Amino acid sequence: MEKILVIGAGGQIGVELTLALRAKYGQDNVIASDIREPHVLLADSGPYVQLDVMNSNAVSLLVQKEKVTQIYLLAAILSATGEKNPLWAWDINMKSLMNILDICVEQKVSKLYWPSSIAVFGNTTPKENTEQKTIIEPVTVYGISKYAGELWCQYYFDKYGLDVRSLRYPGLISWKSAPGGGTTDYAIDIYIEALKKQSYECFLSEHTYLPMMYMDDAIRATIELMEAPKESIKNRMSYNLSGMSFSPKEISEAIQKHIPGFTISYAPDFRQKIADSWPKSIEDKEAEKDWGWKAEYDLEKMTAAMLENLKTVKRM
Numbered sequence: 653m654e655k656i657l658v659i660g661a662g663g664q665i666g667v668e669l670t671l672a673l674r675a676k677y678g679q680d681n682v683i684a685s686d687i688r689e690p691h692v693l694l695a696d697s698g699p700y701v702q703l704d705v706m707n708s709n710a711v712s713l714l715v716q717k718e719k720v721t722q723i724y725l726l727a728a729i730l731s732a733t734g735e736k737n738p739l740w741a742w743d744i745n746m747k748s749l750m751n752i753l754d755i756c757v758e759q760k761v762s763k764l765y766w767p768s769s770i771a772v773f774g775n776t777t778p779k780e781n782t783e784q785k786t787i788i789e790p791v792t793v794y795g796i797s798k799y800a801g802e803l804w805c806q807y808y809f810d811k812y813g814l815d816v817r818s819l820r821y822p823g824l825i826s827w828k829s830a831p832g833g834g835t836t837d838y839a840i841d842i843y844i845e846a847l848k849k850q851s852y853e854c855f856l857s858e859h860t861y862l863p864m865m866y867m868d869d870a871i872r873a874t875i876e877l878m879e880a881p882k883e884s885i886k887n888r889m890s891y892n893l894s895g896m897s898f899s900p901k902e903i904s905e906a907i908q909k910h911i912p913g914f915t916i917s918y919a920p921d922f923r924q925k926i927a928d929s930w931p932k933s934i935e936d937k938e939a940e941k942d943w944g945w946k947a948e949y950d951l952e953k954m955t956a957a958m959l960e961n962l963k964t965v966k967r968m
């Protein structure tokens with residue numbers, strides 16, 4: 653029987669991933685943990701432990717006590733927040749990963765999931781349909797920490813045989829829990845403001861294309877990757893993962909089909925430089941070939957789902 657620990661479970665991905673894992677593996681078999689108080693959707697749906705991932709001893713004791721067999725490490729400082737305090741972001745992102753890699757080896761945890769990001773790519777990377785293996789020279793502290801982390805995952809697989817798996821998520825768009833300080837967060841805020849005020853001021857410029865994905869696809873990809881047979885996983889750094897690509901202008905036009913009076917204006921800030929360093933679109937042939945990945949949501953389908961779901965939240 654699997655016993656799963658999700659670290660950073662109170663965040664944008666963690667809440668939905670924990671709920672999906674609980675539905676699949678049984679609620680008592682998925683322990684949610686975060687440095688914060690439990691998120692409202694997690695509090696009554698299974699075990700919750702408030703802890704700091706930087707406290708290696710506390711995590712190690714929990715893993716031992718609960719006989720944890722799989723860890724999903726989601727705690728991290730994202731791109732925009734990271735640029736405000738680079739050394740702190742580096743410390744959290746790297747130390748959390750090194751702590752968990754070591755605990756997995758020491759306690760014989762059978763599988764580790766740790767996400768990377770499109771932020772590993774930088775200004776020198778080809779922008780369109782960016783390939784898995786290409787020029788990788790990240791410019792943000794977040795991107796540098798993700799690329800270093802990918803190399804450490806590969807190292808622990810090679811040296812200790814740790815079954816570590818990873819995805820380079822695009823910008824993730826969701827409605828159940830708030831995003832945590834990324835450059836792609838505009839594509840969530842825009843839906844919320846469209847419903848609230850029928851207008852939105854975007855912190856990226858009109859034609860800034862970025863790779864994006866609806867959360868349902870991202871959760872499915874994560875679980876499919878983790879459940880794939882070990883021999884199918886040929887990449888022990890991190891797989892490119894592609895959903896869709898659009899600009900602020902295009903997402904606003906998709907919203908206007910549902911809310912005709914919606915308007916958008918543009919006031920790019922420091923996040924523009926981060927977005928400009930990332931690819932416009934990426935390809936994910938290796939994920940498709942190795943474990944059968946295929947995204948289901950495009951911009952139209954996601955827009956309909958986001959607006960419908962956010963209306964439900966407003967009524968609650």
Ligand code: NAD
Pocket residue numbers: 659660661662663664665666685686687688703704705706725726727728729730744767768769770820821822823824825830831832833834836
């Ligand atoms: P988030 O900021 O929403 O959530 C991170 C969670 O980690 C938060 O709940 C936070 O309280 C927790 N946390 C922070 N420091 C902690 C600590 N010291 N101990 C324990 N918990 C701590 O982030 P997210 O969007 O859910 O991202 C999860 C992972 O996915 C991160 O590694 C992120 O880099 C990666 N990722 C996210 C996206 C995206 O668009 N959301 C894209 C690419 C990669």
Ligand code: SER
Pocket residue numbers: 730731732768769770771794821822823824833834835836837
């Ligand atoms: N969505 C994330 C960010 O913008 C990408 O990793 O930071």
